[in-house]
Structure formats: structure tokens, C-alpha cells
Amino acid sequence: MILFLKAVRAIWNNKKAYLSCVVLVAVAIYMMVAMGSAAEALAEASERYYKSNRLADVFANVNSFPASAVSSLAQIEGINEIQARLVYDARVNVPGNSKIIWLRLVSFDTSYEGVSLNYPDITGRPLEHENDIWIGHAFLDIHSLEVGGSLDVIIEGRKSALNIAGMADSPEYVYAVRDPSDLLPDNEAFGIAYIGALDLAVLLDKRGLYNDLTFSLDNGYAFDDVKEALTEALSPYGLTALYAKEDQFSYSMLNTEITSIQAMSLAVPVMFTLISAIVLFLMLKRVIEQERTQIGALKTFGYKNREILFHYLLYGLVTSVLGGALGVLLGNMSVKYLIDMYTEFFTLPDVRETAEPSLAAAGMALAAASGAIGAYFGAKPALRLAPADAMRPPSPPLVKGDIMKTLPFLRWLLTSRGSMSIRNIQRSKARSVFIVLGIAFSFGIMEMMCPMMTMMTDMIVAKYEYIQAYDAKLSLRQPANAEDAARQAMKLPGVTMAEAIREMPVEIRRSNRKTGSILMGLTPETQLYHIYDDETKQTLPFPDSGIILNTFAADELGVAKGAEVMLKTAWNEDEIPVIVRDIVHQNMTSAVYMDYDTVNNMLDLPDSADSVMVRTTDMEGVKLSLDDTKNISSIEDTYSAMTNFEQMMNSYSSMTWIMVVLGTVIAFAIIYNSATISLSEKKREYATLRVLGMHINEVCEISNFEYWLLFTIGCLLGIPFGRFMLGAMNEMMKTMMENMTLPPDVPLWAVGASFLGCMTAVLLSNLSAKRTIKKLDMVEVLKERE
Amino acid sequence: MDNGQKEVILKIDGVKKEYHMGEVTVHALQGISFEIFKGEFLVILGPSGSGKSTILNIIGGIDQPTSGAVTYKGADISKAGERALTRYRRASVGFVFQFYNLIPNLTARENILLASELGSNPLNVNELLNMIGLGDRGVHFPSQLSGGQQQRVAIARAVAKNPEILLCDEPTGALDFSTGIQVLKLLKTFNREYSRTVAIITHNAGISEMADRTLYIKDGLVDHVELNENPIDPEEVRW
Ligand SMILES: Nc1ncnc2c1ncn2[C@@H]1O[C@H](COP(=O)(O)OP(=O)(O)OP(=O)(O)O)[C@@H](O)[C@H]1O
Numbered sequence A: 001m002i003l004f005l006k007a008v009r010a011i012w013n014n015k016k017a018y019l020s021c022v023v024l025v026a027v028a029i030y031m032m033v034a035m036g037s038a039a040e041a042l043a044e045a046s047e048r049y050y051k052s053n054r055l056a057d058v059f060a061n062v063n064s065f066p067a068s069a070v071s072s073l074a075q076i077e078g079i080n081e082i083q084a085r086l087v088y089d090a091r092v093n094v095p096g097n098s099k100i101i102w103l104r105l106v107s108f109d110t111s112y113e114g115v116s117l118n119y120p121d122i123t124g125r126p127l128e129h130e131n132d133i134w135i136g137h138a139f140l141d142i143h144s145l146e147v148g149g150s151l152d153v154i155i156e157g158r159k160s161a162l163n164i165a166g167m168a169d170s171p172e173y174v175y176a177v178r179d180p181s182d183l184l185p186d187n188e189a190f191g192i193a194y195i196g197a198l199d200l201a202v203l204l205d206k207r208g209l210y211n212d213l214t215f216s217l218d219n220g221y222a223f224d225d226v227k228e229a230l231t232e233a234l235s236p237y238g239l240t241a242l243y244a245k246e247d248q249f250s251y252s253m254l255n256t257e258i259t260s261i262q263a264m265s266l267a268v269p270v271m272f273t274l275i276s277a278i279v280l281f282l283m284l285k286r287v288i289e290q291e292r293t294q295i296g297a298l299k300t301f302g303y304k305n306r307e308i309l310f311h312y313l314l315y316g317l318v319t320s321v322l323g324g325a326l327g328v329l330l331g332n333m334s335v336k337y338l339i340d341m342y343t344e345f346f347t348l349p350d351v352r353e354t355a356e357p358s359l360a361a362a363g364m365a366l367a368a369a370s371g372a373i374g375a376y377f378g379a380k381p382a383l384r385l386a387p388a389d390a391m392r393p394p395s396p397p398l399v400k401g402d403i404m405k406t407l408p409f410l411r412w413l414l415t416s417r418g419s420m421s422i423r424n425i426q427r428s429k430a431r432s433v434f435i436v437l438g439i440a441f442s443f444g445i446m447e448m449m450c451p452m453m454t455m456m457t458d459m460i461v462a463k464y465e466y467i468q469a470y471d472a473k474l475s476l477r478q479p480a481n482a483e484d485a486a487r488q489a490m491k492l493p494g495v496t497m498a499e500a501i502r503e504m505p506v507e508i509r510r511s512n513r514k515t516g517s518i519l520m521g522l523t524p525e526t527q528l529y530h531i532y533d534d535e536t537k538q539t540l541p542f543p544d545s546g547i548i549l550n551t552f553a554a555d556e557l558g559v560a561k562g563a564e565v566m567l568k569t570a571w572n573e574d575e576i577p578v579i580v581r582d583i584v585h586q587n588m589t590s591a592v593y594m595d596y597d598t599v600n601n602m603l604d605l606p607d608s609a610d611s612v613m614v615r616t617t618d619m620e621g622v623k624l625s626l627d628d629t630k631n632i633s634s635i636e637d638t639y640s641a642m643t644n645f646e647q648m649m650n651s652y653s654s655m656t657w658i659m660v661v662l663g664t665v666i667a668f669a670i671i672y673n674s675a676t677i678s679l680s681e682k683k684r685e686y687a688t689l690r691v692l693g694m695h696i697n698e699v700c701e702i703s704n705f706e707y708w709l710l711f712t713i714g715c716l717l718g719i720p721f722g723r724f725m726l727g728a729m730n731e732m733m734k735t736m737m738e739n740m741t742l743p744p745d746v747p748l749w750a751v752g753a754s755f756l757g758c759m760t761a762v763l764l765s766n767l768s769a770k771r772t773i774k775k776l777d778m779v780e781v782l783k784e785r786e
Numbered sequence B: 001m002d003n004g005q006k007e008v009i010l011k012i013d014g015v016k017k018e019y020h021m022g023e024v025t026v027h028a029l030q031g032i033s034f035e036i037f038k039g040e041f042l043v044i045l046g047p048s049g050s051g052k053s054t055i056l057n058i059i060g061g062i063d064q065p066t067s068g069a070v071t072y073k074g075a076d077i078s079k080a081g082e083r084a085l086t087r088y089r090r091a092s093v094g095f096v097f098q099f100y101n102l103i104p105n106l107t108a109r110e111n112i113l114l115a116s117e118l119g120s121n122p123l124n125v126n127e128l129l130n131m132i133g134l135g136d137r138g139v140h141f142p143s144q145l146s147g148g149q150q151q152r153v154a155i156a157r158a159v160a161k162n163p164e165i166l167l168c169d170e171p172t173g174a175l176d177f178s179t180g181i182q183v184l185k186l187l188k189t190f191n192r193e194y195s196r197t198v199a200i201i202t203h204n205a206g207i208s209e210m211a212d213r214t215l216y217i218k219d220g221l222v223d224h225v226e227l228n229e230n231p232i233d234p235e236e237v238r239w
């Protein structure tokens, strides 16, 4: 009991040093509990949701598929159930809102016969009247719509009023974006609604036809087992996409997010508790050295080794358990907010908003283990002390392999004060290495995170200013002659320039390697689109014949300039060979490029464009006039797309700053703790120097020099380390976001910022050392025996 | 020797030192007054707890009195600020402790060099090493030296700055007889050959025989002073 008091008092007397361990452990366990629970809750809720609402296993989009042929698909081996629907994106007319708003209308079989898959959660009355709809929560809320009210949409150029009969959320749109390139959901601009199947068929004039097919598979069958048969069966009806559940955008976004939260909730705690354990190890090691006479006394009183060891373990345990408890507490308190943050992006029902007790327990265990391990290895030397041994003052450390002897010229560079610094580093090698690694680590984190922000901005600028010089891209409902299309577009408000292009999905093959991309057919005189290379910062010459691949596709296929690749599109049966003219590096665009005429000729198509790029001074006007322009199905507005990206960037930027602050905190924790330990060791020396008549600043110089030297080495190591981490991050981004890559080089300012961050940590620590040295009571320190 | 002709280098005037510990106040010095003369060899004797170390620390500028004045060459150091006190210690005082307090990271030679770098008119480091009989041990670290050798290095370090006064708190306290004598000889040499003032605290009454004056301290006050017309040689000191 007395020993417990002693431990608590010792920690209290050294609270600042132990506090940083408490903070490190608290952050670690907080992350583990809060993020781990969030991941768990999301995973559990989504699994339940997908299962109870029967998310389909395979998804297909076709131009039009006759109702009469549906039953034939059921013959395919492995197919269990089929749901055939009409899906149509309608423009919504919201008075006073100039944003382009889409409502995805999904047909719902009111006889409930075909509704066995992708079943939505419905509240409200049945779809009984004409043009009744159930609409998604988020869309309803953000537009302040009400059940019982109505909504104007434009379908095939005609305005129709839809009646809101209730609300429905779909397992297919947990992460609701209209187009995967949007990346971030915008509940204002895009919503989902269910409408009676017959109503929608009438509105679209597509009675007896479907354009959206989903399938569940028999037990034991996978997507690959049915892919070929389905492709064959659906191709005649204009198959535009066929993919498995795992590639369904909402499903895969949610899965990726859960996986990455899980990874974070594990990696960060392990890293932080490890650092805390090392800090405790170093502190305990020092405590043991300082208290050897006390330990000797305890041993002669008859205390057992076990009891003494436990006493010192308490130092670590008290610290880390305190940190762990704090982390669990914070985690418990904030898990709700964290989950709320996620459910803002992911529309999931019934997500449990409490912390996972098993994670709290695991967190406490991890905290306690890190404290015990750090303290145990630090305190172990106490066991080896014989009682009499411990009573004798420690022999002063012997400096072996004196650097001053091997490098005599250093003597000229440094005074005897300087050599004290150098020898101090030599004397405590383990601690010096720890400081260097700590600084390198913090430096690396900062160096990696800082540039992410500007890189993203640079990438956006490249994409929206250098590559896409147009203000908007209009997608045509029906392909049209290039000149006609451009002429029509010129009639839109404020349009000063219009260029028609051909755009289609393409599969590129080279022997047995395949990749998918978007093929863009551009006219040679194009002014609105540049095949601009992000790396060389140059626009490539136009490909008169052949194809320009992006680096991502080229890597996938393993081809270089001059190689021959095979193309397959929706328009050709047999693959067509083309020569790779060039390879372009574009960070955020995944297109491949050919000449407009070459594309049409190659595919035996008449001169037909499917999109028109325009430059306009009146974007609002263009948008508003769209309702009447029948041949335009959608509009991609460069400015809104950019704003959308910037919003995403902002959420990243806060993360960046958190990382920079964390980096500084870690660096500070490491340096400050090491400095505190080393100060307590050197109190006597510093007091002696003061008695000799050294000014406070002169004494500080000796201690500061040590840290500046270690800081320099740490930064030098940190530079390549940060680059390495950025590279690793890049690899991760590549696999997570397919074509998106980050430029690999670190800008100079980021190196500078990391440098400043670490420097701040050293400065703060040196300042606090100065305070200690200033307050040093010479009489008190020198009175004690060594 | 006649005190009247001697120049006073330090004047201690009514110095009090109190320690407050909760309810209790310890009066370590109760208004002590005495003088130290230039060039003398002063021994301070007294029972344990009588305040010897306290007054020596105050004289050396590493502690400050609660009240009273300590005048060095006309300036009151008891009221001096941090910087002025440091300057005083740097230029005028050499301190020797019972437990040597050498810097373990520096060799014997570097320990002495460290101090001499601080002085404006330092003594030659090699000469000092020879004087303390460790001319060939300069490259050794403190941990490689015996206690007596370490104490001699500590004395060399204290005198390297060539200070006006050398203050020693039980310099032989941790040493055996013969090593103690060596240390005393060194102190005497510095006192006589460089004509510097030396004041040492000791529990060993025998040492007072080699002093010019002995100050007896009791309960934080000077009990009495003894003059010694014929100081003996350190070699003759009986332990
Ligand atoms: N920091 C302190 N707090 C409280 N009391 C103190 C402190 N330092 C010294 N004292 C008290 O002041 C008195 C004088 O102490 P000092 O160290 O000067 O004695 P001393 O004569 O040197 O004794 P010794 O011969 O044992 O070294 C003692 O009673 C001591 O307990």
C-alpha cells in the first residue's frame, strides 16, 4: 500500500512527462474504441440491411429488354431470381433552385410479384393513385418536401407532377451518387424515388420494356459462372453494363470505407501505444538508476523481487490504464457523433450508436499491456541488483570508443562544452536513436500529409483548366451528326463555342491483359479539350491515327508507344487492332483518345456524335433551357463538378491538419520526455556548471545543442521516409480509386513545413529545459550524495 | 600577523538564513558576522547542523541569505541579481565539494579546461595537471580515477579560473589520511604561491593547526575565533 502511494506520488511529481504517455495512450484507445465501434456498427448494419432487403448479386443495364424475354433468362444455369425494372433519371423542377437536380425513378411492381430483390424500406401509403411515388428520406428532407405533397419532374421533355405517397430508401443507394465520377453524394442534386411500374412505362412510352435487370444467384454460384451466358443473352438488347454486387458502386464504397476505418482503428492505436511503451521504458530505466539505493534498502528490509518489480510496473500501469480509461470514455462519448458523420454519407437504417464493449475491453488490455511491457523492461535491471550492490552509488558511466579521439579535428570545432553535448549523445545511445527516429517519423508524417492538399488542388486545376477547357458537356439522347449537334448547341443561351465528340466505354486488350476505359473521339481542331500531360505539363500532339492511352491503361496492359492493342466497344463484334501513338499521364482522368472520324470509320458508324462540349457565358440559362431541348439527356457542368471536388478536399484538409498537429505532438512528446529524463540525470552536472560560473544560457547551449544535432539527423532521415510513405499512400490510392494517382514528388514547401513543425517541437522542449535549468537549486542538488 | 594591516576581502554582516517548513521555522544562521582577509587560510569548524555549509554557500554566491549583507570588495552580493551573481562566481570564486562533482563525460584535462575557458586570466591547464601530480592522467575520465585523484582534479578545476577565493566544503571528508594530506598540500600551495584566499570547512580539528585563523561556529553564530601565529605544514597535520 505504501509502495502504491510511492508510485502515485512519483508519477505526480513527474506529471508532465507521464502526462504525454497518458495522452498518447488516450488518443490510441480513443481511436480504437470510437473508430472500431463505428466500423463494427456500419458493417453489422449493412450486412443486416443487405440480407433482409435482399440486395441482388448481379446487375445489368440494357437499352431495352422485352418483358416477354425475362423468363428465358431464368433458364440460365445459376440464376435464381430476376427483377426487371425501368430506371430513369428525371430532371426535377424546383422553383427558385437553379442547380441541376436529378431524381432517379425506379419502377416498382405494385402487384408485388416482381419485387423480391432490392426491396426498399417503405413508410407511407401504397402506390395506389396514378403517378404516386415513394421518395428517399435525404432528398425529401433537404428540399423540405412533405408526404402528401407533389413534385414536378421533366420526363422526355414533358412536365409531370408526381405525388409523394411515402418514403423509401433502397439498399442499392446506401451511398447515393448518380455517377461514380461524382465521388461524393449530394442529396440536394440527386435523389431516388419509387414509382408504379405501369406509371413509369406510360411516362416513358416503354410499355413491356425494361432497362434494368438484377439477379440473385443460386447457392454455390458466383458472378463469373453466369457472366458469359448473361452477356450473350443480353447483348442483342444493347447491354451497356454488367457487374457483380462487389462492383456495385454504393456497395463497394461502403465496403471500402468500412475496411479503411477498421484498418485505421487498428494501426494508429498500435503505433501510439508502442511509442508510449518506449517512452515509459526509458523513464523507468532512469527511475531505477536514480532509486538504486532505495531499492537496496527495500531489499534489505525483506521486500521480494516480485514486490519491487510490481511496484515499478505500477508506474507504467497507472499511466497507461489512466490513458486507456480516458480513451474509452472519450470513445464512448463520441462514437455517436462519429457514426452520425458516416451516416450522413451512407443512408443506412438501424445503425447501433454505442461503443462496442469488447473493443473497450481490448483497448484497456492494449493500454495496460503497453504500460506493463514498457515498465517491465525498464524496471527489470532492479531485479539484478544485490541488496549491498544497490546501496552503493552507481559507478559513473564509462565512455567507450571516444569519438573525440577518432575525430581529433572535431576538437577544433567544438569547445569542451560542445564535446559535452556530443558525449551526452554517445552516452545515451538508445535514447538518442529513439529521438532521431521519433523526429524522422513525425517529419515523415507531416511531409506526407502537407502536400496531399495542394496536390489534390493541382490535380483539380489540371483537370478542369488544362484538360477540360469547356464549361459544360452535354450528353445527347440520340447520336447526331457532328455539325448538326454543334449547330444546335450554339443556339443555347450564351454559348460561344461548341464541339461535338464521340464518347463510349471501351475494352482494350493486349494478348491476355485487359482493361476498361472511356474512349474519346476528338476532332483535330478541338479547342475545348486538351490531351494535357500532368507530368510533362505539355499538351500532346493530336493522334491522327491510332490511339493515345493513359498511363494507367498502359501499365495495366504492359504496353509502350508503338504497340498494337485490340479494341472492343458496344458497336463492334470483332476486336479491332489499333496502334498506340502515345501515352499520356493524367492524374484524374481515365480516358483514352482517338480522332473523331477514325472512331466512326473504325466502327462503321455514320458521322455521329454523342456529346457536345460547349463554352458558355450563361450556364444558368443553358441549364434552364434544357427542359425543351429534347436531344440532351444530361449536362456535366465543369464549375459544379469542381466545387464538388473542392468540398471533398475540404474534408481532407481538416484531416491533413490533424495529422500535422499530431506529428508535432508526437515529436514534442518524444523530445520532451527524453529531455526530461536526461535533465534529471544531468541535474548534478548542470548545477556544477552553474557553480563554476556558467550563465544559464551557456548551460542551456550544452543541452540544446544535443537536441538540435539529433533534430538535424532526424530531419535528414525524415525526408526520404516521408517520400516513401507518400509512395505507399499512392499505391493505396491507386487500388482504391482505380485511375486516381497522386504526383509522386514532395514540394519544397512541404519539406519546409515539416521542418518547422519539428523545429517547434524542439524549441518548445528546449524552452522547457531552460525553465528547469533556471530553477535548478544548486545547494539542494549538490548537497545530496550521488 | 596583525589583523589591522590586512585587507578585508569579504565582510559578512548580520546574516540570517531561515527555512520555513510549514509551521516550523529553522534558523540555520542567526545573524552571523565575521570577515575574511585577503590571502589568509581560514578553517571553519563546528558541530553538524551548526550552519557551516549554509554560510559557505552564501559566500560562494550559490545561495542567498534571508537578511543581512555579504560584501565582496565593497559590493553587496547578497542583493545581487542572477546575472551579477553568476559573474561573481565566474570571476571570483572557486568551489570544492566533498563529493568532487566532476563531469563524468569529460576527461580530467577537459574538466579543468571547462573552467579555465570561463576565466579571464586562467592558469595553464598542463601546469595545473603537473601540480596535482596527474600530468599523465589527463586523458582519463573521472570514473577511471581514484577518489583522491578526483578531488585533486576538482581542486585544479576550482583554481583554474584563478579565482580570488577558494571555498572548500569538507574537501577531505571522503578521503583517507594520506590522500587527505595530498589535498591539503595542494590547497596550501594555492594559498601561499598564488597568494589566494582559501576557506575550508572541516570536522577535523587537526586541520585547524595549519590555518592562519579558525572560526568556531555554533547554532548559526560565530562562537569564537582562534588566531594561529605559526601554522604547521600539512604534512604534520594529525588526523
Ligand atoms: N533546505 C533546507 N531546508 C530546511 N532546513 C535546512 C535546509 N538546509 C539546511 N537546513 C538546516 O540548516 C541548518 C544548518 O545546515 P548546514 O548544512 O549549514 O549545517 P552544517 O554545519 O554544514 O552541518 P554538517 O557539518 O553536517 O555538514 C541545519 O539545522 C539544517 O537542518
Ligand SMILES: [Mg+2]
Binding pocket: B052, B053, B054, B169
Ligand atoms: Mg555541511
